[in-house]
Amino acid sequence: MTKSRWKYFKQHKWLYLMLAVPIIFVLIWxxxxxxxxxxxxKDYSPAFGILGSPWVGLKHFKRFFHSYFFGNVxxxxxxxxxxxxxxxxxxxxxxxxxFNEIRIKWFKSTxxxxxxxxxxxxxxxxxxxxxxxxxxxxxxxxxxxSAVGLKQIDFLGSPAWFPHxxxxxxxxxxxxxxxxxxxxxxSGIPQDQYEAAYLEGATRLQCIKNITIPAIMPTIxxxxxxxxxxxxxxxxxxxxxxxxxxxxxxxxxxxxxxxKVGIINGEYSFSAAVGLFNxxxxxxxxxxxxxxxxxxxxxxxx
Amino acid sequence: MxxxxxxxxxxxxxxxxxxxxxxxxxxGNKSSxxxxxxxxxxxxxxxxxxxxxxxxxxWMWKEYEKMSGVKVDWTEVKxxxxxxxxxxxxKELPDAFYQTIWTNDEVVKYGTQGxxxxxxxxxxxxxxxxxxxMKKYPDVKKAMTTPDGHIYSLPYLSMDPMSGGRTxxxxxxxxxxxxxGLEVPKTTEELKEVLTQFVTKDPNGNxxxxxxxxxxxxxxxxxxxxxxxxxxxxxxxxxxxxxxxxIYLDNDKLQLTxxxxxxKDVWKYENDLYSNKLIFKQAFAGVDSDKWVADASKDVVGLxxxxxxxxxxxxxxxxxxxxxxxxxxxxxxxxxxxxxIMGTSxxxxxxxxxxxxELLKWVDYFYSEEGSEFGFxxxxxxxxxxxxxxxxxxxxxxxxxxxxxLGSYQYMNNVYAxxxxxxxxxxxxxxxAWGEKPIEYTDFTDADVPKQLLPDFMSTPEESxxxxxxxxxxxxxxxxxxxxFVTGKWNFTTDWDNYVxxxxxxxxxxxxxxxxxxxxxxxxx
Numbered sequence: 001m002t003k004s005r006w007k008y009f010k011q012h013k014w015l016y017l018m019l020a021v022p023i024i025f026v027l028i029w030x031x032x033x034x035x036x037x038x039x040x041x042k043d044y045s046p047a048f049g050i051l052g053s054p055w056v057g058l059k060h061f062k063r064f065f066h067s068y069f070f071g072n073v074x075x076x077x078x079x080x081x082x083x084x085x086x087x088x089x090x091x092x093x094x095x096x097x098x099f100n101e102i103r104i105k106w107f108k109s110t111x112x113x114x115x116x117x118x119x120x121x122x123x124x125x126x127x128x129x130x131x132x133x134x135x136x137x138x139x140x141x142x143x144x145x146s147a148v149g150l151k152q153i154d155f156l157g158s159p160a161w162f163p164h165x166x167x168x169x170x171x172x173x174x175x176x177x178x179x180x181x182x183x184x185x186x187s188g189i190p191q192d193q194y195e196a197a198y199l200e201g202a203t204r205l206q207c208i209k210n211i212t213i214p215a216i217m218p219t220i221x222x223x224x225x226x227x228x229x230x231x232x233x234x235x236x237x238x239x240x241x242x243x244x245x246x247x248x249x250x251x252x253x254x255x256x257x258x259x260k261v262g263i264i265n266g267e268y269s270f271s272a273a274v275g276l277f278n279x280x281x282x283x284x285x286x287x288x289x290x291x292x293x294x295x296x297x298x299x300x301x302x
Numbered sequence: 303m304x305x306x307x308x309x310x311x312x313x314x315x316x317x318x319x320x321x322x323x324x325x326x327x328x329x330g331n332k333s334s335x336x337x338x339x340x341x342x343x344x345x346x347x348x349x350x351x352x353x354x355x356x357x358x359x360x361w362m363w364k365e366y367e368k369m370s371g372v373k374v375d376w377t378e379v380k381x382x383x384x385x386x387x388x389x390x391x392x393k394e395l396p397d398a399f400y401q402t403i404w405t406n407d408e409v410v411k412y413g414t415q416g417x418x419x420x421x422x423x424x425x426x427x428x429x430x431x432x433x434x435x436m437k438k439y440p441d442v443k444k445a446m447t448t449p450d451g452h453i454y455s456l457p458y459l460s461m462d463p464m465s466g467g468r469t470x471x472x473x474x475x476x477x478x479x480x481x482x483g484l485e486v487p488k489t490t491e492e493l494k495e496v497l498t499q500f501v502t503k504d505p506n507g508n509x510x511x512x513x514x515x516x517x518x519x520x521x522x523x524x525x526x527x528x529x530x531x532x533x534x535x536x537x538x539x540x541x542x543x544x545x546x547x548x549i550y551l552d553n554d555k556l557q558l559t560x561x562x563x564x565x566k567d568v569w570k571y572e573n574d575l576y577s578n579k580l581i582f583k584q585a586f587a588g589v590d591s592d593k594w595v596a597d598a599s600k601d602v603v604g605l606x607x608x609x610x611x612x613x614x615x616x617x618x619x620x621x622x623x624x625x626x627x628x629x630x631x632x633x634x635x636x637x638x639x640x641x642x643i644m645g646t647s648x649x650x651x652x653x654x655x656x657x658x659x660e661l662l663k664w665v666d667y668f669y670s671e672e673g674s675e676f677g678f679x680x681x682x683x684x685x686x687x688x689x690x691x692x693x694x695x696x697x698x699x700x701x702x703x704x705x706x707x708l709g710s711y712q713y714m715n716n717v718y719a720x721x722x723x724x725x726x727x728x729x730x731x732x733x734x735a736w737g738e739k740p741i742e743y744t745d746f747t748d749a750d751v752p753k754q755l756l757p758d759f760m761s762t763p764e765e766s767x768x769x770x771x772x773x774x775x776x777x778x779x780x781x782x783x784x785x786x787f788v789t790g791k792w793n794f795t796t797d798w799d800n801y802v803x804x805x806x807x808x809x810x811x812x813x814x815x816x817x818x819x820x821x822x823x824x825x826x827x
Contacts, residue, residue, distance in 0.1 A: 046390035047415040068775040068808045135588045157587035157785075244520055244587035246785040248778065261774050266387050266408060 040273040053269075060273035069257060077253040080234050084167045089224050091171055092178030093216075097208055099179060100186050112183070115176025127241040130169055131156065157246035165242060166251075170235075181223060185216040221299040229286035232278040254278060342373045343661055346389070346396040348720070349378035354711045361713040362680065372664050390417055397655035398665075401715075401722045404455070404647035406758050407766040413454035414763065419651045419658050420452040428659045429666035431673070435459065435725065444827040445643045445757035449765075456665065458645035458721035463637060463751055464743060465729035467609040470526045470542065470638040473622035475604045478505035478513075488745075489629045490534050490571060493605075497580040500604040515580035516605045517598075519591040523572075523581070524784060526607040529638045531571055534630030535564045541755035542640045548776065549817050551754060556821045558814050560780050561802045566794060569787045576788050586785045626746045637746055641755035645721025665723050668716070674725040677716035679735055685713050692734045706736040759820035769816055772809040779808060 009016065035050070040060060042053040064070065095115070102108040118126075133140045134155035142152045155161045193211050202210070236255040243251045254274065262271030286301075294300040347357060357363055357376035367373055379385060382402055389395075390412065404412075412418050426433050436443040439461075446453045460466030474486060479496070482505055487493040497515035499505075506513055516527055529545050532538050537559050539551040548559050559565055575581045582589070595615045597603065603614070611619045629635040649665050651658045667673035679686045679693055686693050694700070695710055702709025711718040733740040761769060783801050786792035792801070802810075 045411065045415060046387050047412060047417050049391060063771060067771060069778060131588055131590070136584050137589070139588075154587070157584070245524075245781045246586040246789070248782045252778065260778070261771065265770050265774070266405075267770070268387070 037272060037276055039269050040276045042269055044269040044272075056269075060270045061277065063270065064274055064277065067261075069252065072249070073252055073254055073257045076250055077232060077234050079250070080163050080166055080239075080253060081231050083163055084170060084234075085227055085231070087167055087171055088174065088178065089220075089227060091175050093182055093220060095175055096179035096182035096186065096216075097212060099183060100212065101204065101208070112176070112179070115179065117176070118173040119177035121173065123235075123237040124241065126169060126173060127238060130165060130242065134165065154246075156242075157244060159247045159250040162242065162247045162251045166238065169238070181219060182216055185219040186212060189215045217297070218299040221293050221297060222301065225286065225289050225293055225301055228289045229282050231285050232281050341371055341660065342375060343398065343655070343657070343664070344375045344377060344396040345398045345400045346377040346379060346402070347400040348382040348402060349380040350711075350718075351378065353708060353718070357715070360715060361685070362677070362715050365681065366667075366676075370664055370667070372660065374664075395652040395654045397652060397657075398661050399647075399650045399652070400665075401648060401720050402650075403645070403721065404650070406646055406760050407763075407770070409455050409647055409650070410448045410760055410766070411763055413448060413452060414450065416653055418454040419653060419655065420454060421456070421651065421658070421662065422447070422451070422453040424659060424662055425453065428662040429456075429669070431666050431669040432456065435669060439642065441641060441755070441757075442643050444824050445641065445760075446646060447827040448760045449762045449823060454650060455647045456649040456723045457643045458648045458724060458726070459642055459669070460644055460726035461642050462726070462728040462730075463639045463642075464741075465732065466644055466726045468542075468640045468642075468644065469626065470529055470607060470609055472527075472530055472605060472607050472625040472628065473611055473614070474625055475500070475505075475601075475621055476623040477601070477621045478604060479623070481505045481507070486623055486625060486745075487628070490531070490631065493628060494575060494578075494580065497575065497604060498578065501579060505604075506601045512600075512602050514582050514602050514604055515575065516585075516607070517582035517594070517603045518585075518606050519594040520584055520587050520589045522607075523585045524781070526609075528568065528572065528784075530607060530628060531568050532559070532564075533636045533638050534628045534634055535567045535571070536630070536632065536634035537562070537564050537568065538634075538636040538638055539752055539754075541752050542638050543758060544756040545638075547756075547758065547817070548773075548780075548813070549756070549821075551756075556814070556818050558810055558817075560776065561805050561810055566798060569784065570794060572788045573790060573794075577790055581788075586789070624741070624743065626743055627750055635750060636752050637750045639751060639755060641757045643757055646758070648721045649723035668722070668724040670725075674727055677722065677724050678710075678714060678727050678732065680710075680714050685710070686735065693731065694737055695735050700737050710735070756821070756824070759817070759824055761816075761820065765816050765820070769813065772813045775808045776805065776810070776813065779804060 039050055039053065041055060041057060042050075043056050043059075044050065044053045048054075099108060099112055102111070131139075134142070136142055136152060136154050136156070139155070141155070146152055153161070155165060189211065194207055197207050197211060232254060234253045234255060236259065239251060239253050240256050240259070243256060258271050258274045261267065262274065290301050354360065357374075357378060363374065363376070377396055379389070386402065386404065386408075395417070409418065413420065421429075425436070436446075442457060442459065443453075446455065446457055448454060458466075460468055463469050474496070476486075478484075478500055479486065482499050482503055484496055484499060485492075487496045501511070501513050501515055504511065504513065516523075518527070529538070529542055532545055536552075537545060537550045540549060540556075544550055545559060549556055550559050550562075550564075551557070552562075572581065576585070591613075594603075595613075598606075598614045599617050601618065601621075603618075606614060606622075611622055611624070614622070626637055627635050651661050655661055668677050675693075679695075682688065682693075684696075685699060686695050688694075695706060699709035699713065700706050702712065707718060716722045716724045730740040783792070783804075787794065787797075787801075
């Protein structure tokens, strides 16, 4: 038994050797640094190093949970991320379906390309554009509003508007890019299925409902599972840039709060504790959603 | 499965960064100082080579090497603020840190952990100039002494309140005042009246009501403008740094600013200005400094506030008259100044320095009058001339294409970007050196400088871990509350009590107690 396995191994030794490269890569860059997470349970000081710093147990976690803003920050984070999930999962699918139905080839590819482009704009520029469009004084939208005699709206300074600004600017930027994975999945659907349906007298909507969507369902489920795995991760850059004193009550999320307490004050242990907490929540979410998907449908991550 | 573990690995990204950076750091080429003459030292400083020659090529350092006989091996680091804590994990540190920014908490922490050497015993012997200043101004020593009685770092000192960016003041549009036939306001009442005329009477004469009262980039209001109003309502009794730390002295008793009735009055005044459109509508959101400067060039800014006038742009800066003092309704007034000891972390000697005495002697020169002039002006005949009894930079500095200040930075170190271990020259000397006519401030006397200008206190490690959470949360909450009170979303009669209650929940009482302990310790130092 072992002998035949060894033989098998020897037979494919070059394949195994090739496999060794990524494994070593992952070990060095993903697993080895992981021991550093212990600083979440220590009072880390560069003077003593990661292993030499004194243990403090759950001190940093307790401090985080007992902080005045803990509840507020958690609610803000979940509000933005759940809102974002609800919108950013279905919209790319709908857009991809629309692209798929376009029959004029040049128009389709041009429209797709244009829809990807915002994805390559840097966050700083996006925020500059948001300021330009939504500013109160000379902002394009408010100028329009007052031109038609409507009351100006303080988009940038209002806590109520922050989640909308954040989520919809994200959609504007990412929806085209998000269609890519579905477009790829759709291109794998055999054309004869459509032809057969067409011959049977199916309408376009029926084709979408009965052929396209079932065919891309596994892709939808997988990307939804992956997206929920990032539920605690609200992007730092855009939030921080859009943040100001007046919208702080909804715009202070975990990442910006950690930055203020942890990084600015050089409290790496505290930051690591919050980071670890985040990832545990994300991990649990991923696990739960995956289990759910397994139960309900046939598709799941593992 | 791999994906999952990868997401878990993200948890450690901070530590991974730490790890990889320190790993890179340790193979960095650090020469261990060739000790042929025994007078070679390694010093780390921030990298400013984007605007001036590298330290090893800078005229002043080459000159000082000849004068002192000490050869300095400079290490320069970009983005020091992000890297400083990581630098400390290196096996061997440079002998000293020069002109680098550390918080007091860091100084205490790394001092007690043995990374920085205590200097209090060496200073009297090997730093006579600094020692003289410390004897003459006891506040300097008080501010530098840590809770355990040590001095780990040397200061940046500016004795002239008008120099080194110590004092916030208002800048008011003189063109508009002249046009409307108004005097420079001296009280909060007059200020409101002047601003009202500014925004209603079209002083820029373009027929549009585009004039603003106080207008600056969003977020600046609490920093400079509010502190000037604080002074008019009696919150400036311990100076500008104390206000930053949320404290003031009420009849020699330390109190918190943010929950006092005086703060309420300050915000009421700001609310009054805001609701009458005398403070720019977007004061709290949506305007960056580029947009502000662009607007300012169109002559729409009536009033703004900062430590010096150049920020608003060359085109209009001369239109503005500085106001140092605004008197409040109860006669409170004062200069919004930082204490003379502006930076406490200008020079630190590390555990790896073999000859701390030599380093102290080396740096002490810059605390003498002669060294202070050398650090800023250089040498007569080389970098400056004496014209009519005034020391003025030579032409190659004055005519430098990016201005005289950056021009002098091509030769000297102590002229730009930061807190040097050094005694700052008076503002008048500096302005003369740049070939400018010195600004004469006539609206204040020495009596207007608060009697006690409190510095950032040194905290024990226990205090600092408690304070940092309370202060972060408190700043956050006060920031939100200020917007609501000033813009009128919260009402002073109904919402103030709840505001104070929330501050107590965050830990206002605890903060005050710690601050009082620190103040008592400070006075004893």
